[in-house]
Amino acid sequence: MELWYTEKQTERFGITAKIKRTLHTEKTEFQQLDMIETEEFGNMLVLDGMVMTTERDEFVYHEMVAHVPLFTHPNPKHVLVVGGGDGGVIREVLKHPSVEKATLVEIDGKVVEYSKKYLPTIAGALDDERVDVQIADGFMHIAQSEAEYDVIMVDSTEPVGPAVKLFEKGFYEGISKALKEDGVFVAQTDNPWFQEELIRTVYKDISEIFPITRVYTANIPTYPSGLWTFTIGSKKHDPLEVSDERFHEIDSKYYTKEIHTAAFALPKFVGDLLK
């Protein structure tokens, strides 16, 4: 018997992956959680029918969410990750020696629990002593924070289910308040092939709040279209003006100093969305 997991990334297009077995399936308080063992991409976390991360290609997303804002900020000490219960972003954050404390606020404790069990190379960093894992509502956490963080990363699902409010302007205003005066924030902002309107709206909202707003991309095979965008809002530091000597060596498989800058060169149709 051959088992295949198929994700309709749109109503009309999708990916399909041969699987060895289902490791866990559960309707949590917040979403449908499935963990499957695929042949091509290793273990794969699926939330509400959308691939969140896989053992094989997770490094792209996690490195690109973390290192671009962390190298943009000259001295990030206190970092907040909203969502990201699989722990991959935290793992990358901890590679920066300036970071003294990394707070993770994940709404769904089950994501943390099953990532630790089935994605240990990703979630292992959550046990580091610099990490504070809070199972709580990231939206509320942001609303209650003031001038607390150097860098905030929003590692959400796509804008369905519990993540909808993480794409609203009020949330970005809260993030601005939660950041220190020279803080930097980044959000994953989906793909430009099937989510043009989302990218346009989010960019407009963030650029009305932050003096510096920039979009960059990375290639993630298991995400819709393979081309993913990230939007940075920054109060003071420009990701395109990081001095050369600020880049230190980092253990990575996707991110490089050259990629840091090149990722902001947008395909014309993507740049046109922001005009």
Add this chain to the structure above:
Amino acid sequence: MELWYTEKQTERFGITAKIKRTLHTEKTEFQQLDMIETEEFGNMLVLDGMVMTTERDEFVYHEMVAHVPLFTHPNPKHVLVVGGGDGGVIREVLKHPSVEKATLVEIDGKVVEYSKKYLPTIAGALDDERVDVQIADGFMHIAQSEAEYDVIMVDSTEPVGPAVKLFEKGFYEGISKALKEDGVFVAQTDNPWFQEELIRTVYKDISEIFPITRVYTANIPTYPSGLWTFTIGSKKHDPLEVSDERFHEIDSKYYTKEIHTAAFALPKFVGDLLK
């Protein structure tokens, strides 16, 4: 009834696209040719079970094959496209006013015939008076050419079927001979997620023949992994040393002057393949 076309891009992973209908299916002298109408990507040409091009995302591949070498060469007059019977590369080539003649050598006349019928926005340029369409073996054409072309583009299928010999070192040696003394050549060289060995071998072969060898990437949603590589071999002109004033405005949806350079910044794991 719902019809879906599924391509196993590897034995263990693939894409699936909802289709309206099959427009044409035929076993030609060289390969299986299928033309289908998909809901998400418009009409789609499939050869030997591999997506070659779709109306919606074809611009990425065709622009990136054509414009990077054509802006690298200071005055491309005579251009050869090996393969590329759908006409998309030729369409982009003709956007460069210096080009006096564009020769297309496609082995399978059926590809040209059905592209003209079902992909008119792609194949229409084949009727331009500057274009010489030859239904012939590109490998033989190269073997018989000497110092004839300014730029040669190899727009082949993946290395199966008639395209296998287009990935061999002897073919690249022939290309070098077929180019003028300052000629530039580019080949599509598949994806770095599932074809690591191919990229490594081709890069090694080309760099043993051409003084300047460089790899760049583009995002193509319907191609395996979504991340595609192109390898340039150049006798004299470096694609990374194109002076700013040489870039002229061009009608494009992906290519920009900034993308021209940024596309050469490789994700670390891709760059590592070339070491």
